[in-house]
Amino acid sequence: ASIASGQGTTSIIVNFGCGAISGNVSVTPSGPGGSGGSSSLAVTVTNVGAAGSITGVSAVCTGQTGVAYSISSVSGATTYTWAVPYGASITAGQGTTSITVSWGSSGGNVTVTPANTNGCQGSASILPVTINGAPNITAGPSPQTTCAQGSAQFTLTVTGAGLTYQWRKNGSPLTDGGTVSQSTALPLVLTGVDTNDSGASFDCVVSGTCNPPVISGAATLTVNPLPTLFNVTGGGAFCASNGVAVGLDGSQSGVNYQLQVDGNPTGSPVAGTGIAISFGNQMTAGNYTVVGLDATTGCTNTMNGSATATTDLFQCWQLQ
Numbered sequence: 001a002s003i004a005s006g007q008g009t010t011s012i013i014v015n016f017g018c019g020a021i022s023g024n025v026s027v028t029p030s031g032p033g034g035s036g037g038s039s040s041l042a043v044t045v046t047n048v049g050a051a052g053s054i055t056g057v058s059a060v061c062t063g064q065t066g067v068a069y070s071i072s073s074v075s076g077a078t079t080y081t082w083a084v085p086y087g088a089s090i091t092a093g094q095g096t097t098s099i100t101v102s103w104g105s106s107g108g109n110v111t112v113t114p115a116n117t118n119g120c121q122g123s124a125s126i127l128p129v130t131i132n133g134a135p136n137i138t139a140g141p142s143p144q145t146t147c148a149q150g151s152a153q154f155t156l157t158v159t160g161a162g163l164t165y166q167w168r169k170n171g172s173p174l175t176d177g178g179t180v181s182q183s184t185a186l187p188l189v190l191t192g193v194d195t196n197d198s199g200a201s202f203d204c205v206v207s208g209t210c211n212p213p214v215i216s217g218a219a220t221l222t223v224n225p226l227p228t229l230f231n232v233t234g235g236g237a238f239c240a241s242n243g244v245a246v247g248l249d250g251s252q253s254g255v256n257y258q259l260q261v262d263g264n265p266t267g268s269p270v271a272g273t274g275i276a277i278s279f280g281n282q283m284t285a286g287n288y289t290v291v292g293l294d295a296t297t298g299c300t301n302t303m304n305g306s307a308t309a310t311t312d313l314f315q316c317w318q319l320q
Contacts, residue, residue, distance in 0.1 A: 001045075018120035020045045048122035049075040051114050059130045061210035062105045065091070069110050070098035074122055077114035084110055085129075107131040132210045142219030147299035148194050148226045154202050154219050155187035162209035169200055190221075198223035226301040227255045227292035233276075235288065235307030243281030244309045246288045251277045256293050257303075261286040269293070285311050 001020045006012035014025065022045045028038040056069035071080070082090055082099050085108025093099035101110070113124040146152045154167075167174045167188045174183040179197075181189045188202065203218040230250040238244035248257060251272035258269045259279045266284070270277050272292070282288065290303040 016045055046076045048077050048114055048116050048120050050123035051112050051125035054110060054125050054127035059132055060103050062131055065102040067101045071112055073097055074114035076116055078117050079115050081113045143222060145222040147224050149192055152190045152221055153187050156204055156216055158206060164207045166205045168203055193223050195223050195225050197221055224297035224299050226299050227294050228252050229304050232290050232303055232305045232307050235309050237310045237312035243283040246282050246307045247278040248290055249276050254295055256295055258291045260289050282309055285309050
């Protein structure tokens with residue numbers, strides 16, 4: 001507080017600033033003979049309190065109107081100044097404890113500052129508000145390629161509030177079960193796909209609080225066939241001096257065939273020729289299988305059957 005005028009007289013005028021606190025106004029008389037007894041008057045200063053929490057929704061839809069925000073009355077305040085972000089407007093209630101807002105396409109802070117008639121302000125209160133627009137949807141990855149009996153996964157890049165999902169294949173709704181999981185959630189997972197799924201188009205219908213159903217962009221799936229199955233041939237008892245033959249009763253051009261013994265690769269891959277192929281005489285006892293690898297698509301398939309090679313000790317004794 002400060003004395004504006006009258007110091008030294010029997011009457012003063014005092015200005016109480018916005019930061020003034022309660023205390024005493026005191027006066028002491030004095031004259032040629034000295035000072036007399038002082039007198040005091042206790043003065044209580046009513047400051048403007050801090051604004052409490054703003055009540056109202058913190059997420060709205062683009063263009064939503066009639067959205068209410070309010071606070072409780074603040075001690076010492078006679079007016080309330082509200083502010084909203086660019087693109088939003090206060091349609092009613094400015095200066096009071098409650099307002100109505102029309103929102104545009106941008107979010108931001110709703111702010112209220114209490115004040116008294118002298119222009120002194122209390123602490124402001126802020127409520128951040130986000131805008132939930134219509135979903136921006138992209139299904140991906142697309143295109144996606146997998147091998148028959150393999151899996152594929154599609155997801156969405158999507159924003160919005162209260163969203164629900166319905167995945168579709170070639171325009172028809174998918175249901176959970178079989179090769180499909182989570183047809184009404186993210187992501188869409190396909191397992192055990194076959195070549196009938198190749199070329200299929202997958203999209204998703206997304207609905208939400210702030211938008212009618214919106215269809216995502218489509219994602220395509222390509223399913224490459226596995227190498228054709230052929231039968232493993234050969235095997236039998238052998239002596240270490242001659243081994244035993246192992247082969248396939250057929251093969252595909254463009255497919256490389258890897259011989260395995262007890263699950264471990266042995267020798268170099270043999271390229272398919274369109275006819276039966278041989279891996280030569282094998283000198284190791286064990287169970288022989290063959291895995292075909294398509295050199296173009298990378299798809300693999302284990303051929304039918306196996307060939308077992310064993311050491312014939314009696315035959316070896318005869319040869320000796």
